[in-house]
Amino acid sequence: MTDRARVDSIPAPGAPDYSPERRQVALRRVNRRGFRWRLLRDWAQSFVIAVALFAVLHAFFVEGVRIPSGSMERTLLIGDFLLVNKLAYGAEVPFTNHRLPALEHPQRGDIIVFRPPKDPSTLYIKRIAGVPGDTLAMRDGVLLIDGRAQAEPYATHSDTSADPAPEEFRWQRGYLVPQGSVEDGDHPSRNNWGPLVVPEQSYFVLGDNRDNSLDSRYWGFVPARSIEGRPIFVYYSYEPDTTGRFPLLTHVRWHRIGERVE
Numbered sequence: 059m060t061d062r063a064r065v066d067s068i069p070a071p072g073a074p075d076y077s078p079e080r081r082q083v084a085l086r087r088v089n090r091r092g093f094r095w096r097l098l099r100d101w102a103q104s105f106v107i108a109v110a111l112f113a114v115l116h117a118f119f120v121e122g123v124r125i126p127s128g129s130m131e132r133t134l135l136i137g138d139f140l141l142v143n144k145l146a147y148g149a150e151v152p153f154t155n156h157r158l159p160a161l162e163h164p165q166r167g168d169i170i171v172f173r174p175p176k177d178p179s180t181l182y183i184k185r186i187a188g189v190p191g192d193t194l195a196m197r198d199g200v201l202l203i204d205g206r207a208q209a210e211p212y213a214t215h216s217d218t219s220a221d222p223a224p225e226e227f228r229w230q231r232g233y234l235v236p237q238g239s240v241e242d243g244d245h246p247s248r249n250n251w252g253p254l255v256v257p258e259q260s261y262f263v264l265g266d267n268r269d270n271s272l273d274s275r276y277w278g279f280v281p282a283r284s285i286e287g288r289p290i291f292v293y294y295s296y297e298p299d300t301t302g303r304f305p306l307l308t309h310v311r312w313h314r315i316g317e318r319v320e
Contacts, residue, residue: 121141121142121144121171121286121287122139122140122141122293123139123140123142123171123181123183123289124137124138124139124140125137125139125183128267128270129183129184129265129266129267129270129271129272129273130169130183130184130185130265130266130267130271131214131266131267131270132212132214132266132267133169133185133212133266133319134169134183134266134292134319135295135311135314136298136299137295137296137298137311138292138294138295138314139292139293139294139295140171140183140289140290140291140292140293140319141289141290141291141293142171142286142287142288142289142290143287143288143289144286144287145158145161145287146161146162146287146288147160147161147162147163147164147170147282147285147287147288148160148161149287150283150286164186164189164261164282165186165189166186166187166188166189166192166203167185167186168185168186168288169183169184169185169186169288169289169319169320170183170184170185170186170261170263170280170285170286170287170288171183171285171286171287171288171289172184172263172280172284172286173284173286174277174280174284175277175278175279175280175281175284176277176278181286182263183289184263184265184271184273184274185263185264185265185266186261186262186263187201187203187262187263187264187274188203188256188261188262189256189261190256190259190260190261191255191256191258192204192255192256192262193205193235193252193253193254193255193256194252194253194254194255194256195251195252195253195254196249196251196252196275197249197250198249198250199215199249199268201213201264202252202253205253212266213264213268214266214267214268215268215269216267216269216270217269217270218269220248220269221247221248221249222247222248223245223246223247223248224276226276226277227246227247227248227251227275227276228246229278230246230251230254230275231246233254233255233257234252234253234254235253235254235255246275248268248269248275249268251275256279257279259281259283260279260280260281260282261274261279261280261282261285262279262280263280289319290318290319291317291318291319292314292315292316292317292319293315293316294310294315295310295314295315296309296310296311297311
């Protein structure tokens with residue numbers, strides 16, 4: 059060993075005498091703190107990426123909705139959870155008035171998710187009964203399109219003994235075709251109304267449970283820009299009116315999970 063090496067191996071006066079073991083312990087502590095910080099940073103980055111990905115998926119691709127009422131029974135049941143395709147009719151770009159290009163156009167018979175003109179803060183689910191240019195009417199609960207009665211196997215009637223004519227139906231008078239009789243136009247009712255013409259960029263929607271549905275008969279046409287998407291399938295379902303505890307977990311309708319909406 060040289061004199062230089064001997065000098066370097068002697069601690070300076072007043073300096074702490076760290077043994078190799080103590081230095082290893084201190085190094086492990088530093089590395090442990092660094093590892094914890096890196097782990098926290100990685101978790102934070104993953105969380106931010108997950109939130110951003112969810113926001114993009116929710117805004118442009120798919121959305122989950124729950125059926126809160128019986129207006130679409132028997133097709134959809136209270137307690138069904140649906141996955142909605144938002145790309146189908148062109149998803150709206152958040153915070154703008156622009157929409158992505160539509161993959162398809164709404165057709166008669168499509169079930170759609172939309173925001174009704176009377177309550178834009180709420181999502182509704184109904185079936186399209188009329189597209190722009192259609193002449194619609196209903197006689198004794200039978201839907202007519204351009205004067206022809208429609209076969210609607212999905213439509214149900216739970217109260218055939220009544221035909222209420224609430225004041226909400228009065229909006230229809232502004233859309234009656236010229237040959238529509240005064241009698242028809244002045245007294246529209248749940249099962250007897252029209253004929254009226256669906257305007258451009260608008261749709262007429264009805265619930266499948268015709269006697270228990272607040273739909274276009276009551277509050278008018280659905281603007282095309284208000285359509286949010288088309289439901290694809292039921293991804294979860296449970297019986298909400300059961301008396302047991304935790305029906306969301308204990309009363310699952312397993313046979314409905316994965317069922318297509320059509």
